[in-house]
Amino acid sequence: MLFGEASIPVEKAVFPKALWLDRLIDIPPAIKQINKVLTSGRFPHFSIISGPPGSGQLIAALHAAQFLLCGSEHKPCGECLSCYKVNGLIHPDLHFSFPLIGAGALAIDHYGPFREAVKEQAYLDLPFWQRKFDADNKQFNISKAETWSVIERMSMKPNEGDCNVMVIWMPEFLGKEGNVLLKLLEEPPGNSYLIMATEDPSAILPTVRSRAQVFQLPPVDEGVLADYLCRQFSMEMDRAMEYAIISASDVATCINWASQQSVRWLDLGKMMFQKAFIGDPMGFLEWNERLIALSRDEQKQFFFFVERLLSLSLRTRHGLLTVREGVEVLEYAAKISGRMDAQTIDNMQIMITDTIYAIQRNANIRILLLDFMIKLSGLIRGV
Numbered sequence: 001m002l003f004g005e006a007s008i009p010v011e012k013a014v015f016p017k018a019l020w021l022d023r024l025i026d027i028p029p030a031i032k033q034i035n036k037v038l039t040s041g042r043f044p045h046f047s048i049i050s051g052p053p054g055s056g057q058l059i060a061a062l063h064a065a066q067f068l069l070c071g072s073e074h075k076p077c078g079e080c081l082s083c084y085k086v087n088g089l090i091h092p093d094l095h096f097s098f099p100l101i102g103a104g105a106l107a108i109d110h111y112g113p114f115r116e117a118v119k120e121q122a123y124l125d126l127p128f129w130q131r132k133f134d135a136d137n138k139q140f141n142i143s144k145a146e147t148w149s150v151i152e153r154m155s156m157k158p159n160e161g162d163c164n165v166m167v168i169w170m171p172e173f174l175g176k177e178g179n180v181l182l183k184l185l186e187e188p189p190g191n192s193y194l195i196m197a198t199e200d201p202s203a204i205l206p207t208v209r210s211r212a213q214v215f216q217l218p219p220v221d222e223g224v225l226a227d228y229l230c231r232q233f234s235m236e237m238d239r240a241m242e243y244a245i246i247s248a249s250d251v252a253t254c255i256n257w258a259s260q261q262s263v264r265w266l267d268l269g270k271m272m273f274q275k276a277f278i279g280d281p282m283g284f285l286e287w288n289e290r291l292i293a294l295s296r297d298e299q300k301q302f303f304f305f306v307e308r309l310l311s312l313s314l315r316t317r318h319g320l321l322t323v324r325e326g327v328e329v330l331e332y333a334a335k336i337s338g339r340m341d342a343q344t345i346d347n348m349q350i351m352i353t354d355t356i357y358a359i360q361r362n363a364n365i366r367i368l369l370l371d372f373m374i375k376l377s378g379l380i381r382g383v
């Protein structure tokens, strides 16, 4: 025995408390509902945790997994060996499936990058996952081979606990391969749990979806998210609120903007519209230089921001959104809607989607941006 210490059996050891639930920046009522079902001991063998992008579906799924695998009386304790392993995503009875590139790609061969990604960004989203693979243009999928692997892993005898928990992140990528899972869903092997964490349940086959109990997470409250961004990134409240509103409370997008961005999107957007309204070629070039100085990812994020700004503007136009005084981004969206008709905004959104696509395909950015500005200016000024 080293240093004469009393030996503590590892299963009795207490680890620093770490709960997946603590990674949620807001606890919505849906989590209380999940907890109630977990505590009752009747957590469904197949469940779908659904919510708009960046609402913490994966965190909620990992919370349920931590509960189901916890070895203590008060679950999830966050301090037992099992909780420790679930926290580190290294519990042998906790399995994952997620989108990958290629027809035969298996999640089990990519647990390393997945663990890394989730630890770095628990509000994991597809753009973050794509960046891990440097795979802007490649098609992600959950392959047939992977669905068979899901069945195989769920049918294994649990290693340490009394159940297997499989978390499928982004099951919308299963497509028709979801059919393979049907047999599994009809007769779940032993004491196993399948939890899907999705942004878009309508993309899951109805035959699969109808067999699940669905828990619906709401978007994170704008004010709570803005507060979080202020604290975490020492941001001003105005800007934090702007991110929360424009991203539709998508935590992952907000964190990405807050941690990467050196310029303020709204300033760059205002400059773009101003130069386009005037129609001055020198102004176009000036704006282009500002954009060219950004990374490709930031350029994409900027256009994504403008796309959302235009959506807000359409919503204010149709009276679907109240413009709160003092919230600059909303005031600006209302201003745009006053200067352009709905058809122009629609056409602009199409142009932006095309531009994002072209950026992804590594088009010549100088030519692309100049072309975009000329078209935008023509569209706005009706020439």
Ligand SMILES: [Zn+2]
Binding pocket: 070, 071, 072, 075, 076, 077, 078, 079, 080, 081, 082, 083, 084
């Ligand atoms: Zn525990």
